[in-house]
Amino acid sequence: MSSSDNDVRTALRSAFAPDALTTDPAQLDSHSVDKGPLEHWQVHTPLAVVFAESVADVQQLVQLSAEHGFPLITRGAGTSVSGGANTTAGSVVLNLTRMNKILAMRPEDEVAVVEPGVINADLNTAAAQHGLMYAPDPASYRTSTIGGNVATNAGGLRCAKYGVTRDSVLALDVVLADGTFIHTGQATFKGVAGYDLTSLFVGSEGTLGIVVGITVRLRHLSQHTETIAAFFDELTTAAQGVLDIGKARVQPAITELLDHRTMLALDEAQGSDLATRGNTLLLIQTDGHGAGIEAEIIREVLRALGATVSDPGSTESERLIELRRHARGDGVVTEVRVGEDVAVPRSRLVDYIRAIQDLAVEHQVQLKVVAHAGDGNLHPTFSVPSSELAPEPEASAGQEPENQQNDDGAPTSAMSRLHAALDGSVRIALEMGGTITGEHGIGTYKLRWLDWEQSPEVIELQRSIKNVFDPDYRFNPGRAIL
Amino acid sequence: MSSSDNDVRTALRSAFAPDALTTDPAQLDSHSVDKGPLEHWQVHTPLAVVFAESVADVQQLVQLSAEHGFPLITRGAGTSVSGGANTTAGSVVLNLTRMNKILAMRPEDEVAVVEPGVINADLNTAAAQHGLMYAPDPASYRTSTIGGNVATNAGGLRCAKYGVTRDSVLALDVVLADGTFIHTGQATFKGVAGYDLTSLFVGSEGTLGIVVGITVRLRHLSQHTETIAAFFDELTTAAQGVLDIGKARVQPAITELLDHRTMLALDEAQGSDLATRGNTLLLIQTDGHGAGIEAEIIREVLRALGATVSDPGSTESERLIELRRHARGDGVVTEVRVGEDVAVPRSRLVDYIRAIQDLAVEHQVQLKVVAHAGDGNLHPTFSVPSSELAPEPEASAGQEPENQQNDDGAPTSAMSRLHAALDGSVRIALEMGGTITGEHGIGTYKLRWLDWEQSPEVIELQRSIKNVFDPDYRFNPGRAIL
Numbered sequence: 001m002s003s004s005d006n007d008v009r010t011a012l013r014s015a016f017a018p019d020a021l022t023t024d025p026a027q028l029d030s031h032s033v034d035k036g037p038l039e040h041w042q043v044h045t046p047l048a049v050v051f052a053e054s055v056a057d058v059q060q061l062v063q064l065s066a067e068h069g070f071p072l073i074t075r076g077a078g079t080s081v082s083g084g085a086n087t088t089a090g091s092v093v094l095n096l097t098r099m100n101k102i103l104a105m106r107p108e109d110e111v112a113v114v115e116p117g118v119i120n121a122d123l124n125t126a127a128a129q130h131g132l133m134y135a136p137d138p139a140s141y142r143t144s145t146i147g148g149n150v151a152t153n154a155g156g157l158r159c160a161k162y163g164v165t166r167d168s169v170l171a172l173d174v175v176l177a178d179g180t181f182i183h184t185g186q187a188t189f190k191g192v193a194g195y196d197l198t199s200l201f202v203g204s205e206g207t208l209g210i211v212v213g214i215t216v217r218l219r220h221l222s223q224h225t226e227t228i229a230a231f232f233d234e235l236t237t238a239a240q241g242v243l244d245i246g247k248a249r250v251q252p253a254i255t256e257l258l259d260h261r262t263m264l265a266l267d268e269a270q271g272s273d274l275a276t277r278g279n280t281l282l283l284i285q286t287d288g289h290g291a292g293i294e295a296e297i298i299r300e301v302l303r304a305l306g307a308t309v310s311d312p313g314s315t316e317s318e319r320l321i322e323l324r325r326h327a328r329g330d331g332v333v334t335e336v337r338v339g340e341d342v343a344v345p346r347s348r349l350v351d352y353i354r355a356i357q358d359l360a361v362e363h364q365v366q367l368k369v370v371a372h373a374g375d376g377n378l379h380p381t382f383s384v385p386s387s388e389l390a391p392e393p394e395a396s397a398g399q400e401p402e403n404q405q406n407d408d409g410a411p412t413s414a415m416s417r418l419h420a421a422l423d424g425s426v427r428i429a430l431e432m433g434g435t436i437t438g439e440h441g442i443g444t445y446k447l448r449w450l451d452w453e454q455s456p457e458v459i460e461l462q463r464s465i466k467n468v469f470d471p472d473y474r475f476n477p478g479r480a481i482l
Numbered sequence: 483m484s485s486s487d488n489d490v491r492t493a494l495r496s497a498f499a500p501d502a503l504t505t506d507p508a509q510l511d512s513h514s515v516d517k518g519p520l521e522h523w524q525v526h527t528p529l530a531v532v533f534a535e536s537v538a539d540v541q542q543l544v545q546l547s548a549e550h551g552f553p554l555i556t557r558g559a560g561t562s563v564s565g566g567a568n569t570t571a572g573s574v575v576l577n578l579t580r581m582n583k584i585l586a587m588r589p590e591d592e593v594a595v596v597e598p599g600v601i602n603a604d605l606n607t608a609a610a611q612h613g614l615m616y617a618p619d620p621a622s623y624r625t626s627t628i629g630g631n632v633a634t635n636a637g638g639l640r641c642a643k644y645g646v647t648r649d650s651v652l653a654l655d656v657v658l659a660d661g662t663f664i665h666t667g668q669a670t671f672k673g674v675a676g677y678d679l680t681s682l683f684v685g686s687e688g689t690l691g692i693v694v695g696i697t698v699r700l701r702h703l704s705q706h707t708e709t710i711a712a713f714f715d716e717l718t719t720a721a722q723g724v725l726d727i728g729k730a731r732v733q734p735a736i737t738e739l740l741d742h743r744t745m746l747a748l749d750e751a752q753g754s755d756l757a758t759r760g761n762t763l764l765l766i767q768t769d770g771h772g773a774g775i776e777a778e779i780i781r782e783v784l785r786a787l788g789a790t791v792s793d794p795g796s797t798e799s800e801r802l803i804e805l806r807r808h809a810r811g812d813g814v815v816t817e818v819r820v821g822e823d824v825a826v827p828r829s830r831l832v833d834y835i836r837a838i839q840d841l842a843v844e845h846q847v848q849l850k851v852v853a854h855a856g857d858g859n860l861h862p863t864f865s866v867p868s869s870e871l872a873p874e875p876e877a878s879a880g881q882e883p884e885n886q887q888n889d890d891g892a893p894t895s896a897m898s899r900l901h902a903a904l905d906g907s908v909r910i911a912l913e914m915g916g917t918i919t920g921e922h923g924i925g926t927y928k929l930r931w932l933d934w935e936q937s938p939e940v941i942e943l944q945r946s947i948k949n950v951f952d953p954d955y956r957f958n959p960g961r962a963i964l
Contacts, residue, residue, distance in 0.1 A: 108725050108829035109858075131731055153674045164672055166681070167649060182939045188825035189857035190646055190920035192635045192685045193928075193935050194963055195944050199648070199681030203674045220731040243590050249613055249702040250771065289732065289779065290772020297771065343670035347590035375671035376591075438672035446675075453675050457664045461950070462677050468946040481676055 003068040005047050005090065011064050012048050012092065020057070023048050031075065031093045036083030036445050037338050039415065043086070046073065049093040055173070055181060055212045061094055062210065063179045071474050074206045076117060076145030081339060082443025084152060084205050088478050096147050099212065102126050110218045111170065111187060116147025116211050123216075132218040135162035138439070139325060150211050153203030155439030157254045157325065160374030161287075162219055164439065166202045173213030174201060177470040187215050200465070205441050205480035208469040222287035225253070226295035227317035230307040231278030235259065237305050238280040239350040242373045244301045245284070246346075250294045252374060254285035256324050259353065261368035266323055274320075278308060282373070283320050324370070335366065336414070337383030338422055342429035343438035346376035352432060356380055356425045363421040377438035382421045388414035426452065444479045451482055485550040487529050487572065493546050494530050494574065502539065505530045513557065513575045518565030518927045519820050521897065528555065528569040533577045537655070537663060537694045543576055544692065545661045553956050556688045558599060558627030563821060564925025566634060566687050570960050578629050581694065584608050592700045593652065593669060598629025598693050605698075614700040617644035620921070621807060632693050635685030637921030639736045639807065642856030643769075644701055646921065648684045655695030656683055659952040669697050682947070687923050687962035690951040704769035707735070708777035709799035712789040713760030717741065719787050720762040721832040724855045726783045727766070732776045736767035737856035738806050741835065744850045748805055756802075760790060764855070765802050806852070817848070818896070819865030820904055824911035825920035828858035837910045838862055838903075845903040859920035860911075864903045870896035908934065926961045933964055 003011070012021055022028075031049045033041075047070065052058045065072045071091040078085050087093060099115035102123065106112065107130035114123055120141040123134045137156035138144055144154070150172070155164045162168075171185030185191065185198035201208055232238040242255055258266075258281040263274040274281060282302070286294040292312075299309045310317045344352045353369055360367035360382065371378040412420075426436050426449050436442075436449045451459060462481045466473070485493070494503055504510070513531045515523075529552065534540045547554045553573040560567050569575060581597035584605065588594065589612035596605060602623040605616045619638035620626055626636070632654070637646045644650075653667030667673065667680035683690055714720040720739055727734065740748075740763040745756040756763060764784070768776040774794075781791045792799045826834045835851055842849035842864065853860040894902075908918050908931050918924075918931045933941060944963045948955070 106827065106829065108728070109827040110728065111827065131729070153678075155672050159672060163645070163649065164674075166678070167645065176939075176943075180939050182937060182943070184940065186825065186917040187827055187915045188859070188917055188920065189828075190637050190641060190825050190854075190859045191917040192646075192919050192921060192923050193917050193932060194924065194940070195686055195690075195947055196635075196648070196678075196681045196684065197940065197943065199678045202678065204677055208677075220728075220733060223731060246590070246592065246702075247613070249705060251702060288770075288772055289775045290770055293771045293775075343668065343672050345588065345591040345593065345669055346671075347588065372672075377670070377672045433669045435668040435670055435673040435675050437674050438670065439674060441674050442676065450675060455664060457658075457662050458666065458676070458679065461658075461664070461679065464950040465677055465947065468943070468950060 003070070008047050008068050008070050008092065011068060012050065015060055015064060016050055016057070020051050020053065021048060031078070031095065032087045034078040034080040034083060034085040036081050036086065036443055038083070040448065041083055041086055041444050044089040044091070046087040046091050046093045049095055051095045051098050053098045055175065058094065058175045058210055058212050059179045059181065061092070062175055062177065065092070065474050066178060069472070069474070071477050073476055074210050076148035077119070077143050079140040079144040079148060080152065080441065080443055082437070082440045083445040084441050084443035084479055086444050094210065097145065103213070105130065107132060111215060112218055113213065113215045114146050115213060116145060116150070118146050120144055120146060120149060127218050128221055131221050133221040134216055135168055135219045136165045146214055146216070147211055150202050150214055151204070151206045152441035153439070155372070155377065157256065157372060159372065160255060161251050161253045166199055168217050169198060169202050169214060170217050171215035172198050172201055172211050174209035174211055176209050177472070177475060185215065189217060203441065205443065206476040207466060207480045208475065210475065222253070222291065224289060224291040225285055225287045226291045226312065227314065227321055228284040228295055228298055229310040229314060229317040229320055230282040230284070230302045232280045232282065232305070232307050233278060235280045235353060236350050237307070238282050239373070241282055241302050241305050241307065242349065243347065244305065245298055248297050248301050250286070250297050252284045252294070252298065253287040254283065254321065255372070255374035256283040257349070257371040257373040258283065258324065259369040261366070262370050265368060270323065283317065283324055285321060335383040335385050336389060336418065337381050338418065339379055339381045340422065340425055341377070341379060341437045341440040342426065342434055343375065343377040344429055344432045344434035346373065348432045348434070349373060349376060352378065352428065355428045359421050359424045363417040365417055365421045376434070380425060382418055382425070384414040384418050442480050447479065447482065485552070490529050490550050490552050490574065493550060494532065497542055497546060498532055498539070502533050502535065503530060513560070513577065514569045516560040516562040516565060516567035518563050518568065518925055520565070522930065523565055523568055523926050526569050526571045526573070528573050528575045531575040531577055533580050535580045537657065540576065540657045540692055540694050541661045541663065543574070544657055544659065547574065547956050548660060551954070551956070553959050555958055556692050558630035559601070559625050561622040561626040561630060562634065562923065562925055564634070564919070564922045565927040566923055566925035566961055568926050576692065579627065585695070587612065589614060593697060594700055595695065595697045596628050597695060598627060598632070600628050602626055602628060602631060609700050610703055613703050615703040616698055617650055617701045618647045628696055628698070629693055632684050632696055633686070633688045634923035635921070637854070637859065639738065639854060641854065642737060643733050643735045648681055650699050651680060651684050651696060652699050653697035654680050654683055654693055656691035656693055658691050659954070659957060667697065671699060685923065687925065688958040689948060689962045690957065692957065704735070704773065706771060706773040707767055707769045708773045708794065709796065709803055710766040710777055710780055711792040711796060711799040711802055712764040712766070712784045714762045714764065714787070714789050715760060717762045717835060718832050719789070720764050721855070723764055723784050723787050723789065724831065725829065726787065727780055730779050730783050732768070732779050734766045734776070734780065734856060735769040736765065736803065737854070738765040739831070739853040739855040740765065740806065741851040743848070744852050747850060752805065765799065765806055767803060816869070817865040817867050818871060818900065819863050820900065821861055821863045822904065822907055823859070823861060823919045823922040824908065824916055825857065825859040826911055826914045826916035828855065830914045830916070831855060831858060834860065834910065834914060838907045841903050841906045845899040845906070847899055847903045858916070862907060864900055864907070866896040866900050924962050929961065929964065
């Protein structure tokens with residue numbers, strides 16, 4: 001049953017106080033999209049935005065959604081880079097950012113319980129008072145919410161050592177599509193009673209239930225870290241360095257690989273001279289009580305490969321890690337760019353980067369690459385100059401033929417070239433045994449690639465699971481699964 | 483549709499070669515139960531045992547099961563201590579131990595691919611040649627299979643640092659109830675494409691699909707370990723030691739707590755004098771490049787609490803860890819005993835042990851306790867002398883009234899007292915925010931406690947998921963979920 005837009009707004013107004021509900025056009029607009037690319041998406045203005053302050057608010061809204069049949073798009077800070085929070089036609093946005101309380105901090109158990117709207121950095125600040133940290137550290141950690149992190153199973157720089165969001169989530173409170181409240185999982189590090197519903201919700205991009213409470217495991221905040229910057233003449237050698245560090249049985253907390261174009265971009269933004277000092281940069285951080293010993297082993301391993309390696313206590317290295325954390329999304333307005341998030345078995349890092357460099361040349365697009373090299377998760381960014389787009393019809397939103405090639409060999413449009421490069425980069429990752437998304441999620445943007453990775457049987461199983469939880473497809477329709 | 487037993491045997495004989503199929507009574511008997519307690523279970527002899535050697539064998543058997551309607555009980559080495567491999571009426575056992583090949587070992591990626599019948603220790607031996615390990619180390623690691631470990635999401639001693647089975651499983655090959663073969667997950671450390679079907683299968687005790695291939699993440703095999711034995715006068719102080727090690731920001735690979743009765747049992751079996759040296763024993767192992775530094779911090783922390791702490795390089799400590807690994811299940815035939823597997827938030831360890839010690843006194847049963855103290859996972863063993871059982875009708879198998887108390891205050895039967903203590907120990911764990919099973923699974927034995935932990939809504943959700951995967955309940959019926 002679907003009610004008219006006016007009926008929905010009237011029902012919402014009688015259910016929620018004026019300060020918990022808005023239909024202000026500017027607010028509706030800002031809630032209609034996130035940080036993801038939009039070329040494959042038709043933007044729809046939502047009917048309203050509800051700012052929930054309690055589980056009861058969420059349950060009431062879900063019940064109205066069931067009654068009136070409107071889709072609910074649940075949103076934290078809207079930092080998804082995959083279009084996971086884009087709104088669909090006739091939808092109401094559930095904004096959870098006011099549910100931002102840390103409900104419990106239990107340092108002896110190394111556990112905390114938070115509402116979904118708690119900012120990742122705020123949880124870390126609170127945990128740090130007890131010498132603890134919440135390990136998953138997406139680049140958006142200063143703005144993104146734990147609820148959003150749970151929705152996408154967010155990763156970050158520290159994952160190779162400390163795992164992704166799923167590895168830090170012990171239990172969840174969830175509101176189901178009929179308004180039922182359930183609790184999944186355990187407040188203990190181990191627990192195997194029944195099916196792992198907690199892991200099923202983590203990474204499901206809000207399509208199975210609305211997460212209203214999260215019990216997380218905390219980890220030790222290291223009192224000792226050492227940071228190493230290593231400059232290499234060759235990309236190949238840098239990638240070999242990552243493997244050699246593994247062979248030396250050192251597990252760094254952070255292992256970031258930056259290609260030459262990324263180094264040039266940092267130089268341009270920061271006035272530094274990185275690009276003059278090598279072709280590829282590895283940034284590595286060790287932590288824990290063995291941080292010093294591990295760093296010394298790493299420096300030896302990398303020097304043996306001919307790298308120029310920073311000395312112990314290098315403050316430049318520390319600064320570079322911070323730059324790397326915040327490098328994403330700096331405001332370049334002169335190009336249209338799409339950041340990828342593929343992962344490959346880490347022994348294939350070099351093969352993969354070489355292959356997409358060839359792709360970039362072939363399709364005449366710009367490419368820069370950073371990688372969480374320790375776990376084979378790459379963020380290549382493909383771009384074309386904005387100036388090339390204006391006269392092209394393909395630059396508009398909506399459906400667009402992919403991989404369009406002119407038979408006569410004339411230059412194809414910039415957007416077609418960009419998409420051909422993106423499609424190719426995804427294909428190659430899959431051919432190498434990788435995945436189309438390591439940590440950003442499918443969202444709406446990557447949906448067209450999902451059946452390149454998943455078999456029809458797996459897609460069908462996921463639909464069946466969706467049907468169990470949300471048979472009317474009212475929770476975040478049109479994303480995460482096909 | 484259900485065929486007669488003879489029809490089923492005939493169909494199996496025409497499908498499988500004689501050496502892949504047995505109806506020999508001794509084999510049927512040995513395949514009808516596992517290592518779990520049996521008082522709550524009616525043993526049924528299976529119709530046949532099929533020894534699969536390939537995915538095609540498994541698919542063929544599953545198709546016959548669909549055609550004839552017989553339940554399939556899938557089994558590895560049969561080391562479940564929860565009755566997870568007990569057979570039901572009219573069932574056929576699928577024995578996977580012949581599917582024992584390591585299909586791929588990729589040291590640079592720190593990944594291996596194995597068939598389900600590979601023994602945990604064999605995978606570790608193969609990985610060790612490359613300086614790697616498969617981290618989950620259940621006490622049964624020398625006999626149990628990776629497939630069985632996946633079914634129960636097995637843990638072990640190293641979990642607090644390295645995680646449980648789920649944290650080491652990247653991807654699965656699974657045969658579904660209609661014979662369809664699917665592949666879930668990614669061969670990369672990170673991956674968030676679609677729902678986490680991999681985690682859903684892990685720990686589902688074979689009730690959703692038959693796992694025929696497992697891609698696991700390997701970890702560094704430490705070249706450096708240090709082992710510490712610390713004797714305490716008081717249990718309370720030992721548990722405080724566990725928390726103080728956490729506060730010193732050291733994450734040991736192993737943190738085992740042994741109570742006085744466990745020390746006495748070890749002394750009796752080994753001729754040692756542990757019990758004369760303290761009331762409680764903590765066995766701790768550090769690893770990695772910082773092992774020596776971490777061990778020194780731990781020794782200081784524990785000495786400050788008044789413990790008698792072993793010196794660096796103590797060979798006795800190493801031997802004690804080995805004893806602890808293999809202590810379980812030594813052949814005491816003079817008592818009936820049930821080992822528990824609860825977990826509590828680790829700050830509640832002492833409260834919990836105190837409470838079950840009181841329970842043991844109240845119900846006049848014997849109790850000994852070992853705990854993976856780092857993650858709050860306890861294995862209390864409750865027992866009564868076998869001599870008390872003979873004249874009691876409650877000692878027979880099958881349904882038995884629980885918690886039976888005589889109104890006139892006369893001594894209740896030994897089994898009733900044992901069950902009262904077990905029930906009480908589970909209640910208390912749940913009251914402290916814990917779980918009824920940390921790493922052994924529900925199996926058939928703990929099914930009666932599952933709705934003490936899970937809400938009706940969660941139970942119902944699990945049934946709905948079971949219906950998606952196995953609507954006829956042919957895969958391992960009667961266990962894992964209610």
